[in-house]
Amino acid sequence: MNGGLRLLAAGDTALTAELGDTVDPRINARVLSLDRALAAEALPGIVETVPTYRSLQIHFDPDRLDVEALGRTLEALAAKLDDEPPPGRTWRVPVAYGGEHGIDLEATAARIGVSTEEVIAIHLAGDYRVYMIGFQPGFAYLGGLDSRLHLPRREVPRLKTPAGTISVGGIQAAVASIEAPSGWHLLGRTPVRAFDPVRAEPLLFGVGDRIRFERISADDYVSLATRVADEGWLPPREAP
């Protein structure tokens, strides 16, 4: 029994340890469990690991690590993975909804036949978990979006969306870190910068963390954005 593990070659410097092929919180929990267990083994030659929705990418130095030995270690670890999501930190992320900060809020409300206040309430009620970080530095893909907000992507992506964009796309929600193109629906914006390379803590959210959104006004956005820029203000977080 290897816990559904598939080991897939990714050249001579990486190995993909796949635990499923769907977006499923239990598969993601097993990926994170495998990541922690492998880190605890502290094998020499592992350069870095990248947990995704359903697999763990292991980058290694082939001159220091025998990939067959790595495979045996992964097989052994995969037999005893935890299906429960890891505790993770909980971040409280302030969001200004609608208006210039969330230019798709009204269209989203019209599309699903509710008021803009209801869209905000549905989005705020979610208990989100960071499933994966990718696409750009610090871009957090969140699971836990209410099915009423599951919408297909825009037919024509926007070439530019601002840093801090709070959006939904498909079954996912996201907190964008830097300015980027996006085909998702923009509901609001946070003054929090998930990525700032010169900050003591350059990247805030980690895979497995939880995120709760908190509504702020457009005025609050301005004052918090000033504090972020001037004082390096960070959002409140709770240890697991």
Next chain:
Amino acid sequence: MSVLRCIDPGPLATLQDGGRVAWQRFGVSVAGAMDPIGLALANLLVGNPRDGAAIEVTLAGGVWEVEAESVRLAFAGANIAATIDGRLAASHRSHMLKRGQRLAIGPLAGAVRGYLAVAGGLALPAMLGSISTHLRSRLGGIDGGPLRAGQELPLVLDTVGGPDLAFDPSLLPTAPPRFRAILGPQDDMFTREGVETLFAADYTVTAEADRMGMRLAGPKLAHVGGYNIISDGIAPGSIQVPGAGLPIVLFADRQTTGGYPKIATVVSADLGFLARCRPGDTIRFEQTDLAGASRLRQALQDRLARLAASLSPARSVASLDSATLLAHNLVDGVTDGLDVP
């Protein structure tokens, strides 16, 4: 302060080192030199660590002026016609320049990119552990962007001693006739004909090739079922195949995760040589396995070790007339095997 001033960066010049490791789980791309062999050769010639930060130039090498008592520079990765204050300067050796002297590097031959290394290195702060520039996220380098005319690169050393060094050019590693790749991680999402085509057909490097990826033109590779996967990690050299069926090889600036199936992965020993190819070049792939990749890696490391051991004082430029330099530089430049077939 001692600096190397950028008079003209050429079409695109960025600072690159061995790359930004350990941040991919936060979505931060590795970046780093597209051709790690070229970077290593340039650094070896000036006595730097092989993966130390250097200037990666594209298509042509620009013009650089010394504002220090003396600076030792070396250029590698591509073949060049370079001049120092108008006098021809040979390849595959280092050159000491005095204050006010200018190195002008013309069009590159045999490779898209080349590396200009400075003895002692650049006095720039690492960002997330690396000086490498990642243009898409504006990370690294001086301000996250390409080098611009007028910018000054601060140097660690104000003066250099000792002789200029040269390699035995007959030991320079050469590109393989076919780029070796290992199947996977998603080769099972392609038809058998698709996999056979990858290793049998000629592909052409298109103009859509940059530090992130190289889009190839040629026979399409048919998927089995769909062509979207739940995003997973991406290795250097991954050959991903979007819906249109044409492969894209992913390089240093690749995204950390992606949602297209990856049919195969170019082995680490061959990836820097593939990065040298230009739009219009015809390339071919050959299947290998982990043992094959290991042999290729070992052979390349042995070759680099022999090159390093061959370093010896270069002949004085002043003792050579330009005809001799032409014979040693420009003629070598087209015959030393660096050209990719």
